[in-house]
Amino acid sequence: MTTTRTHAPGLDREGHVTGLGFDRLLYGEPLEAAAVAAHAATCERCAAVLAQLRADDADLMIPLPPRSVRAPATVHPQVRSRALKVAAAAGGLFALAAAALFLIRPFEPGAEKDPADAFRTRGGGAIDLTVHVYDGEVSRTIEPGATVSPGDKARFEILLGRGGFVMVVGMDDSAEPYACWPQEEDPAAIFLPAGNVPVLLPTAIEFDETAGREHIFALWCDHPFHLGDLSPTMIASLFAATATAPPGCSVSRVDLVKAAH
Amino acid sequence: MARREQPEFAEQAKAISINLTTAGPTLALDVGSLYRRYYPMVARRVRQFVRNSEVEEVTHDVFLRVMERAHQFRAESSPVTWLYRMTTNHCLNLVRDMKTRRSLIEQFGPTMWPGAHREDPELRVFVHDAWRALDPELASIGIYFYLDGMTQAEIATLLGYSERTITSRINALEDALKRMDQRR
Numbered sequence: 159m160t161t162t163r164t165h166a167p168g169l170d171r172e173g174h175v176t177g178l179g180f181d182r183l184l185y186g187e188p189l190e191a192a193a194v195a196a197h198a199a200t201c202e203r204c205a206a207v208l209a210q211l212r213a214d215d216a217d218l219m220i221p222l223p224p225r226s227v228r229a230p231a232t233v234h235p236q237v238r239s240r241a242l243k244v245a246a247a248a249g250g251l252f253a254l255a256a257a258a259l260f261l262i263r264p265f266e267p268g269a270e271k272d273p274a275d276a277f278r279t280r281g282g283g284a285i286d287l288t289v290h291v292y293d294g295e296v297s298r299t300i301e302p303g304a305t306v307s308p309g310d311k312a313r314f315e316i317l318l319g320r321g322g323f324v325m326v327v328g329m330d331d332s333a334e335p336y337a338c339w340p341q342e343e344d345p346a347a348i349f350l351p352a353g354n355v356p357v358l359l360p361t362a363i364e365f366d367e368t369a370g371r372e373h374i375f376a377l378w379c380d381h382p383f384h385l386g387d388l389s390p391t392m393i394a395s396l397f398a399a400t401a402t403a404p405p406g407c408s409v410s411r412v413d414l415v416k417a418a419h
Numbered sequence: 420m421a422r423r424e425q426p427e428f429a430e431q432a433k434a435i436s437i438n439l440t441t442a443g444p445t446l447a448l449d450v451g452s453l454y455r456r457y458y459p460m461v462a463r464r465v466r467q468f469v470r471n472s473e474v475e476e477v478t479h480d481v482f483l484r485v486m487e488r489a490h491q492f493r494a495e496s497s498p499v500t501w502l503y504r505m506t507t508n509h510c511l512n513l514v515r516d517m518k519t520r521r522s523l524i525e526q527f528g529p530t531m532w533p534g535a536h537r538e539d540p541e542l543r544v545f546v547h548d549a550w551r552a553l554d555p556e557l558a559s560i561g562i563y564f565y566l567d568g569m570t571q572a573e574i575a576t577l578l579g580y581s582e583r584t585i586t587s588r589i590n591a592l593e594d595a596l597k598r599m600d601q602r603r
Binding site: 168172174182184185211217341360361 | 455456457458459460462463464467497498499500503567568569570572573576577
């Protein structure tokens, strides 16, 4: 007769991650995801499955329609934000605890400043944004300032230091913001609890043919808001070289360069 | 290849717009949001049951069912768990109704199921034909236990039963499979 054996949530009877466990990890249920993420970081088999699932999901994702972008081909934004200075001073930068696939990244005080920070604004300990790009063959975590290509699909991973209302927004040099997550006409920020496990957001965008800069920011606020609540001045501040978040908010921004085919 | 949202379905989802409170008043989701957010997850699960050419249609069927049953969603459940269970039930009913009499593994594809590689006589009986003969609930438990490799605890969480109940059902399932094996 069958006997009851105890395993961590999300792991099967052989100690590997179940399909449901992977889904909980990929779709942001932090409580159940912690054990799964810890296992996937050390198990080659589960790490491979996870990588495949992420690629599959990127392929199945419902993208925004391609956008028309008119912008110069090569720009090197120098981001030195107030948020970055605050984060560096407080030593509240995030560091990678495991490599490559899906990572548990605890807060690590005193981490070195990354050269890629020229293309990144960190969220002052409240939020940190990572961008993953799927080029049709492989999914990779891209460095801020990296070059992406038309047709690439991007997904977004956030790590929250504090619970709050979150939205991910993109903007190119047309200066018209578009919602990356949630993808609605005028999206409302969604409340997410704090957690030391990064959450891969379930929507994707697809880059269009036009070359130029592409800025992605994750905005965290301690209060509810809609994209439409952000005034043009606020939007301009968020995308300015010295990215500044509205009161009660933090912004984590990643700047990319989109190359034409 | 990227899939795009089907306007017809989006309009349908928008029209119903049922709020599903999951973790407090700030996490209100409607079916349209569920569709946009969880489409890949549901489609992946559907792909374990049907041919690639049928995945999109069946996935939309699942979301139509979600709309019909949104009122059954309980706040204490997670959307992932709820959709996983609903997708499994829908697909299992679908393939049970199909005329083909291939074994479950032949029908679903062995590489799609992590538990299918084991040399287990009960698994063999289950995937060959027992999954059709068993009552739907026991068949779904068999899917979770034999093919997904879930623990009793995880199945209990998924189905909203106690772990003791699930252990009892699995014991009954094992007995049924042994009897079927002896008759073959």
